[in-house]
Amino acid sequence: MMRIGIDLGGTKIEGLAIDEAGAERGRVRMPTPRDDYEASLAVIADLVARLEGEAGDRGTVGVGGPGAISPVTGRVKNANSVWLNGRAIDRDLSARLGRPVRYANDANCLAVSEATDGAAAGARLVLGVILGTGAGAGIAIDGRPHEGPNRVAGEWGHNPLPWPSPEERPGPPCWCGRSGCLETWVSGTGLEADYRRAGGGALSAAEIARRAEAGEALAAARLAAYADRLARGLAHLVNVLDPDVIVLGGGLSNVSRLYSALPERLPAYVFGGECRTPVVPARHGDSSGVRGAAWLWPRGASW
Numbered sequence: 001m002m003r004i005g006i007d008l009g010g011t012k013i014e015g016l017a018i019d020e021a022g023a024e025r026g027r028v029r030m031p032t033p034r035d036d037y038e039a040s041l042a043v044i045a046d047l048v049a050r051l052e053g054e055a056g057d058r059g060t061v062g063v064g065g066p067g068a069i070s071p072v073t074g075r076v077k078n079a080n081s082v083w084l085n086g087r088a089i090d091r092d093l094s095a096r097l098g099r100p101v102r103y104a105n106d107a108n109c110l111a112v113s114e115a116t117d118g119a120a121a122g123a124r125l126v127l128g129v130i131l132g133t134g135a136g137a138g139i140a141i142d143g144r145p146h147e148g149p150n151r152v153a154g155e156w157g158h159n160p161l162p163w164p165s166p167e168e169r170p171g172p173p174c175w176c177g178r179s180g181c182l183e184t185w186v187s188g189t190g191l192e193a194d195y196r197r198a199g200g201g202a203l204s205a206a207e208i209a210r211r212a213e214a215g216e217a218l219a220a221a222r223l224a225a226y227a228d229r230l231a232r233g234l235a236h237l238v239n240v241l242d243p244d245v246i247v248l249g250g251g252l253s254n255v256s257r258l259y260s261a262l263p264e265r266l267p268a269y270v271f272g273g274e275c276r277t278p279v280v281p282a283r284h285g286d287s288s289g290v291r292g293a294a295w296l297w298p299r300g301a302s303w
Contacts, residue, residue, distance in 0.1 A: 004052070010034070010066075014290050016291060022117045025057075036083065069089075069090060076089055113282075116295045129250075131187060131188065135187040159182055164180065232269050259279060
């Protein structure tokens with residue numbers, strides 16, 4: 001059976017069709033109609049129709065996006081794409097498409113993708129961490145998303161930065177209403193803001209990383225501080241979950257020096273002074289989230 005995944009991002013909506021073996025059968029993307037819920041639903045329905053038309057087949061539909069479906073209200077909560085909050089997106093899409101639709105947090109989709117046929121294939125407990133415009137984490141156990149009774153499992157980015165120095169208190173304000181959340185430090189926007197506060201210009205996270213590699217002292221210092229903060233944040237997750245593999249996704253997962261800096265720094269913060277947990281980049285890169293959305297209907301599942 002064909003599986004269709006939808007990655008509902010803040011700037012683009014991507015659709016992917018895969019077969020039972022995970023081979024790609026089609027891919028399309030369109031800009032996200034920001035602040036317009038009904039238009040977003042229409043785009044998703046159009047993407048599904050186009051994928052099915054090109055493939056000549058009908059498929060299951062899984063959607064990965066921000067926030068989660070509240071078990072209390074049945075509606076989206078905690079989405080930084082705020083026009084989705086309070087909406088029953090899975091039911092609304094199901095009505096439009098004439099079939100059940102599964103919705104999960106985009107970080108959970110990353111974890112599911114990489115646990116299914118990616119960098120953590122075969123691992124029992126996989127932690128997927130997205131380091132992009134925001135920062136979040138998802139958990140896959142035996143290849144399935146772990147959400148918890150409150151649907152907040154993995155909402156790592158809205159915990160405080162661990163072991164902050166006096167200079168890091170109270171921390172930058174976060175869109176969630178609190179200050180000092182990990183997202184304000186270890187997201188791409190967090191690195192950019194830290195570089196500006198240190199006297200640098202308004203640069204993208206990718207450019208800061210490039211300048212650090214080229215030997216710019218300020219960029220190298222801020223990237224080192226970033227790696228230390230990320231290690232502190234990941235150490236908390238190791239202390240609580242002790243995952244088999246940590247997979248990094250999002251734009252900052254492309255910064256190669258993180259894969260040497262994190263193993264060096266993690267033991268200092270993990271309880272007991274040891275950390276053997278591998279930290280690896282997502283095998284499927286930017287496509288991992290949309291593949292994980294498709295795999296919300298696992299092999300053998302049907303509707």
